[in-house]
Amino acid sequence: MIDYEILHLKNEYRVNGDYIKVLHPDFREIGASGRMTTMSDYHGLKLPPSDLEVLDYKVTELSEGCRLSTYTLVDKMDGRKTNRSSIWVTYDNDWKMIFHQGTVVN
16 A cells, blocks of 8 residues: 555656546545645646655555555655545555545644
């Protein structure tokens, strides 16, 4: 599962917009600000490059075809740490992220 998580974090995918390929059509995200975003908010959006490190990655099977990933993400450019959770489901014979939340660690 970490390979799928890394796909949406890699600079090459963030900058060219390909990170969207791992998102489920019903994707929802609660950002650090508390704002809810959906798949449509990301169409055509290219994210800025970053230098990210994933720590303490864990996967829990919630049911067949459904996984919860939790980890800490460190942005090496600004030192910000966030605790993250993603729910992945099988869709069209592949894993897709259907939910994501990040909370800033103080």
